[in-house]
Amino acid sequence: MSNVASKTLALTEELITLSSVTPEDKGCQERMAELLAPLGFACETIQSGAVTNLWARRGDAQPLLVFAGHTDVVPTGPLDKWTSNPFQPTHRDGKLYGRGAADMKTSLAAMVVAVEEFVAAHPDHKGSIGFLITSDEEGPATDGTVVVCEQLKARGEQLDYCIVGEPTSVTHLGDMIKNGRRGTMSGKLVIKGIQGHIAYPHMAKNPIHLAMPALAALAIEKWDEGNDYYAPTSWQMSNIHAGTGASNVIPGECVVDFNFRFSTASTVEGLQQRVCALLDQHSLDYDLRWTVGGLPFLTPRGSLSSALSEAILSETGITTELSTAGGTSDGRFIAQICPQVIEFGPTNASIHQIDENIVIADIDPLKNIYRRTMENLLLS
């Protein structure tokens, strides 16, 4: 198929032109709704603060398959570093350049066109199709998917399958899908000592010296072994600070920031207890404040992963790999109301970078994979 004939490419370009730097939507969702409404979707805008969210549903039968994603993009960074304007879709060497090309406007366009094709061919398909789109994924993610999920839950809306269009492919389109994401939890630890003159250590209490054995023990602790889907939980220190700046003063406290990326083999409470137990073993006087950034989720192999894997294999010949690696995503919110959530989208090598791009030849196959997945799930 020539580029000119690709409706998905044209829609991707249209969406890139709308400069929806987080949390702005800049009309992306309106454009999507304009295309979905004639297909029989009831489209609803759910505003929360500065954030625009779209919930659209076609049909009222189960199972409900939802396509999820975000219209917001990360800031461009210095414009003069870009080879072409990030909001002016540009073709070079078989690639489409623009902010959001990979993360994730191509996925949004591919989902919409895939649904158009599927509904045209199978107007009486079983179940329902939904879209859950936010403009607050790249930002604090407090007014976006989480808000929509709470509303859907309150209404008793039952989701059965959800495909999140995050760019999960690594080298080739289809080589990786994400069936879970690790949780993230941070801690701010203040180890207390007594400030004093460095020449009179017996009159002070050095929090750096007190902290070191405990931190060493935390650093080598094995938190879990992981499981069939997850690598072991990891604990890392990100910041450590003590000292007044003077070389003759024992400081009064030592502040340590750390972060867990944890698997479903551990729990928030379990990890917190173990950290405190370890600090207590070292008889430390400390304050510890926790921030849970996101809970882990896991979709074990099942009907959704099979439908998607088969679609990828038929379209690309690639046997996809299930992975739970990488950062957090909105999948964590959707997993609270949907038993099967899988993320799949284009290659992610250029996301958030200067000169973000996507291989043009991957665009229609991506759309076809989404369509084939619907065929696998919604035709009896």
Ligand SMILES: [Zn+2]
């Ligand atoms: Zn994204």
